[in-house]
Amino acid sequence: MNDSERIQIRALGRRVLRRFAAHKAGFALSLLTVVVSTGLGISGPLFLRVIVDEAVPQRDRELLMWMCLGMLAVGIAQSGFFYLQSRLTNSIGLGVVHGLRVDVYERVQSMPITFHAGRSGAEVQTRLASDIGGISDVITFTAQHALGAMTMVITIGTAMLILSWPVAVVAIGLTLGLVIMNQHYAERQRLLAVEAQEHTSEMMRLTGEHLSLPGVLMGRTLRCWDGQRDRFRASSSAIADLTIRERSMATSAESIIGVSFAAIPPVVYWMAGGGFTSLSIGTAIVLVVLQLQLAQPIQALLGLSTSVRRSLAHFDRIFEYIDLGPTAALPAPRNPHTGAQVPAVGITLREVSYRYPESGRSTLRGIDLEFPAGSTTIIVGPTGSGKSTLGYLVAGLLEPGAGTIRVSGGDEKPSETVLLVPQEPGIFNASFRDNLLLARPGATEAELREVLSRLALDDLVSSFPEGLDTSVGERGYQLSGGERQRLGLARALLSDAPVVVLDEVTSALDWATARTVQAALEELRGNRTTVVISHRLSGVKDTDRVVVLAEGLVAENGTHGELRTTPGRYSDLLRMRDEDLSEAGTTP
Numbered sequence: 001m002n003d004s005e006r007i008q009i010r011a012l013g014r015r016v017l018r019r020f021a022a023h024k025a026g027f028a029l030s031l032l033t034v035v036v037s038t039g040l041g042i043s044g045p046l047f048l049r050v051i052v053d054e055a056v057p058q059r060d061r062e063l064l065m066w067m068c069l070g071m072l073a074v075g076i077a078q079s080g081f082f083y084l085q086s087r088l089t090n091s092i093g094l095g096v097v098h099g100l101r102v103d104v105y106e107r108v109q110s111m112p113i114t115f116h117a118g119r120s121g122a123e124v125q126t127r128l129a130s131d132i133g134g135i136s137d138v139i140t141f142t143a144q145h146a147l148g149a150m151t152m153v154i155t156i157g158t159a160m161l162i163l164s165w166p167v168a169v170v171a172i173g174l175t176l177g178l179v180i181m182n183q184h185y186a187e188r189q190r191l192l193a194v195e196a197q198e199h200t201s202e203m204m205r206l207t208g209e210h211l212s213l214p215g216v217l218m219g220r221t222l223r224c225w226d227g228q229r230d231r232f233r234a235s236s237s238a239i240a241d242l243t244i245r246e247r248s249m250a251t252s253a254e255s256i257i258g259v260s261f262a263a264i265p266p267v268v269y270w271m272a273g274g275g276f277t278s279l280s281i282g283t284a285i286v287l288v289v290l291q292l293q294l295a296q297p298i299q300a301l302l303g304l305s306t307s308v309r310r311s312l313a314h315f316d317r318i319f320e321y322i323d324l325g326p327t328a329a330l331p332a333p334r335n336p337h338t339g340a341q342v343p344a345v346g347i348t349l350r351e352v353s354y355r356y357p358e359s360g361r362s363t364l365r366g367i368d369l370e371f372p373a374g375s376t377t378i379i380v381g382p383t384g385s386g387k388s389t390l391g392y393l394v395a396g397l398l399e400p401g402a403g404t405i406r407v408s409g410g411d412e413k414p415s416e417t418v419l420l421v422p423q424e425p426g427i428f429n430a431s432f433r434d435n436l437l438l439a440r441p442g443a444t445e446a447e448l449r450e451v452l453s454r455l456a457l458d459d460l461v462s463s464f465p466e467g468l469d470t471s472v473g474e475r476g477y478q479l480s481g482g483e484r485q486r487l488g489l490a491r492a493l494l495s496d497a498p499v500v501v502l503d504e505v506t507s508a509l510d511w512a513t514a515r516t517v518q519a520a521l522e523e524l525r526g527n528r529t530t531v532v533i534s535h536r537l538s539g540v541k542d543t544d545r546v547v548v549l550a551e552g553l554v555a556e557n558g559t560h561g562e563l564r565t566t567p568g569r570y571s572d573l574l575r576m577r578d579e580d581l582s583e584a585g586t587t588p
């Protein structure tokens with residue numbers, strides 16, 4: 001073990017121990033049971049010695065009976081302590097593991113949106129499942145096993161020294177040799193484990209990407225499924241290969257340790273026979289039994305150092321997430337029983353600029369905009385001009401790099417006032433009902449049905465035998481893109497957010513459905529402030545406000561009535577839309 005590893009293990013040890021602080025009393029009790037049951041463990045052979053050396057040769061029945069009863073009582077007491085110890089160890093250790101898991105989840109959940117944009121869900125899953133799984137045993141059993149094993153080594157070593165120091169010296173010398181040899185194997189095992197863990201993460205990432213619906217579709221339509229399969233195969237085969245090498249390494253170490261321990265009984269018997277020092281038969285048997293008992297804690301201690309070192313890579317990956325920062329302030333949870341009264345509030349942006357952390361240039365620059373309470377604003381502009389980024393900023397999902405975003409008419413923050421409906425709404429693998437209730441947990445059956453009917457989803461829902469309780473499948477993939485978008489809009493209709501940002505929410509709808517949805521959106525507006533990011537430009541009214549973004553700047557800003565008759569970007573957009581529609585024989 002090198003210096004940096006030692007420092008790393010110490011620092012990790014301190015962090016992990018702090019997590020046991022909440023379970024101090026239980027932890028101390030569990031360690032006490034370990035010491036007591038270990039102490040009891042070595043008294044068995046001492047009873048045996050009296051039986052062999054005194055009770056049997058002297059035919060002393062009473063002594064024999066007491067010694068046998070003593071052995072039995074020790075066995076029963078040991079089992080009781082073992083049960084208690086195992087209950088305590090598991091509940092404390094798994095409590096600490098649970099705490100780590102929740103910390104990772106909470107930290108990732110509160111990271112800024114930009115963190116999630118640059119990461120696959122599979123990566124977070126790997127940390128929660130594979131890495132936490134990898135440290136679970138180390139956290140649960142290390143302290144107890146280490147203490148138990150050390151107590152056994154000390155007590156057995158002392159007993160052997162008292163019984164016969166030459167045999168004890170041989171056993172201790174052998175132990176030191178084994179420790180040195182084991183270090184060598186453990187280091188090689190650790191390197192193989194780190195490599196295997198990297199391949200496991202890669203394999204889980206590939207599985208998440210390739211075996212999700214988009215991945216399967218890509219594999220089939222681009223006909224690259226064989227390449228996908230090859231990459232998976234290579235990753236899986238590397239894991240198998242590394243694991244075989246790692247296990248062979250462990251088995252070699254165990255075999256050498258086993259052979260070394262097997263050599264001791266003949267030595268003891270040779271000594272007992274007068275080869276070096278003469279021992280009674282009982283002492284010789286007890287020494288052999290104790291030596292066999294010594295093998296187990298020594299192997300446990302050697303195994304512990306290996307598993308602690310192997311778990312370092314897992315610990316690193318877990319604490320890397322727990323130490324992530326800075327986090328975004330999460331909005332206060334919604335009151336489940338509101339939903340009827342929507343207050344009128346507006347949003348004001350002053351000199352707002354934003355640059356993504358990984359980007360070399362600002363996506364938005366010096367944006368001055370007013371979204372008055374109850375108004376409807378359409379945001380248009382070429383692709384990549386910053387429309388969605390503006391939507392994220394208004395919804396408080398991104399913090400502006402410069403400038404301010406304020407809610408007028410209320411003390412709340414944008415993140416507590418604004419609901420963003422993205423183009424691909426987050427539909428969960430749950431029923432229609434559960435997906436809708438996320439927006440208003442207290443909504444009645446009648447309210448849910450009314451919303452579905454307004455968005456022309458009622459026929460779809462009724463076509464399933466289980467109606468509202470039908471599961472919509474992983475990410476809503478049992479629904480069409482347009483149905484998913486309408487389900488997202490249904491949530492917006494149910495929510496009590498006074499400001500709603502709709503980001504391309506009708507892009508997957510045909511014109512006829514888009515009109516139905518448009519009518520529902522008219523009702524959604526009410527006295528809500530609505531910001532609509534749209535390429536489609538359907539159903540825009542003269543009084544609606546229009547903001548044209550170009551290269552991160554506000555290029556035009558006025559009402560639809562004003563801008564449509566003024567030569568400029570917006571009137572050009574309307575002209576292009578009308579030409580497209582007349583070619584397709586449709587009217588906006």
Ligand SMILES: Nc1ncnc2c1ncn2[C@@H]1O[C@H](COP(=O)(O)OP(=O)(O)OP(=O)(O)O)[C@@H](O)[C@H]1O
Nearest residue numbers: 114117356358359363382383384385386387388389
């Ligand atoms: N997470 C991110 N990290 C770095 N750059 C990003 C990120 N998200 C978006 N961008 C960049 O910011 C710019 C604006 O993106 P945005 O999605 O806001 O544009 P948009 O106008 O909504 O485009 P579209 O009409 O295609 O949806 C683009 O150049 C995009 O590449």
